[in-house]
Amino acid sequence: MEVLEAIRTRRSIRKYKSDPVDDKTLETVLEAARQAPSWANTQCWHFVVVRNAETKGKLSDTLNDTNPARDAVRNAPLVIVACAEKGKSGHKDGEPVTDKGDWFMFDVALAMQNLVLAARSLGLGTVYIGRFEAREVDRILSVPDGYCAVAMTPLGYPDETKEPRPRKELGEIVHYDKWNDK
Ligand SMILES: Cc1cc2nc3c(=O)[nH]c(=O)nc-3n(C[C@H](O)[C@H](O)[C@H](O)COP(=O)(O)O)c2cc1C
Numbered sequence: 001m002e003v004l005e006a007i008r009t010r011r012s013i014r015k016y017k018s019d020p021v022d023d024k025t026l027e028t029v030l031e032a033a034r035q036a037p038s039w040a041n042t043q044c045w046h047f048v049v050v051r052n053a054e055t056k057g058k059l060s061d062t063l064n065d066t067n068p069a070r071d072a073v074r075n076a077p078l079v080i081v082a083c084a085e086k087g088k089s090g091h092k093d094g095e096p097v098t099d100k101g102d103w104f105m106f107d108v109a110l111a112m113q114n115l116v117l118a119a120r121s122l123g124l125g126t127v128y129i130g131r132f133e134a135r136e137v138d139r140i141l142s143v144p145d146g147y148c149a150v151a152m153t154p155l156g157y158p159d160e161t162k163e164p165r166p167r168k169e170l171g172e173i174v175h176y177d178k179w180n181d182k
Contacts, residue, residue: 001121010116011164013125014069016076016156025122026078029155032118033082036111039089039103045111048081048141048149058140059152062132069129069154076154080115081141082108083149108150116153125158 030047038044050056059081060074073079090096090103116126129152137149 003117003121006117006120010120011125011162012069012127013154013158013160013162014072014127015158015160016072016125016154017159018075018077019157020077021124021155021157025124026155028122029115029118029124030080033111033115036107036114038107038110040092042088042091042107044085044088044104045108046083046085046147048083048143050079050081050141051077055140059132059137062134062136062140063129064131067129067131069127072127072154073129073152076156078155079152080155081137081149081152082112083141083143083147084108085147087146105150112151112153119155123157124155126153126155128153 026049030049033045033047034043036045050059056076056079057074059079060070063070063073084104084107086102086104087094088104089107090098090100096102112128116128119126130150132149132152134149137143137152138147141149143149
């Protein structure tokens with residue numbers, strides 16, 4: 001699938017078939033994440049692949065009852081938790097070099113976007129999940145000090161088709177030469 005087609009047709013998928021994801025397919029999406037750019041090539045990301053049903057259940061419980069992705073974390077064949085090493089991205093000699101502090105959220109997002117688009121191109125579904133008890137996830141997965149869980153996604157074959165969600169028009173978000181009110 002062409003990259004533009006994958007971008008255009010990706011949807012957040014929250015219902016998954018029980019069909020497993022084979023190791024080669026999993027490696028292809030992880031490889032896409034690995035190829036992402038990052039601050040000074042620091043590659044602060046790590047990915048924890050969870051297939052164990054009990055652990056998926058525990059991860060699911062870190063999402064609150066109202067999070068629409070809660071059941072997907074429990075039921076998808078696997079879950080990928082993206083973690084970051086802190087104090088690397090956006091840093092030089094241990095100090096942040098911009099007013100924005102640690103850029104790990106940015107770099108992990110780039111890797112995750114590669115991952116979800118690769119997944120889409122292989123017919124797999126994903127949904128970014130950012131709202132969960134991250135400290136609890138760190139504990140469940142034994143994430144070491146200096147690292148933190150940032151985001152997760154279930155990975156599996158979609159068991160639903162989704163209509164596109166609305167997006168702002170380009171005219172609302174693009175400015176030429178300077179920021180101008182339309
Ligand atoms: C950083 C981030 C965090 C998100 N967190 C959640 C979440 O906790 N639960 C959930 O169901 N969806 C979550 N989403 C999915 C968004 O709701 C979804 O991407 C958005 O509504 C657009 O829909 P689409 O992905 O189908 O285009 C998150 C998306 C992003 C980018």
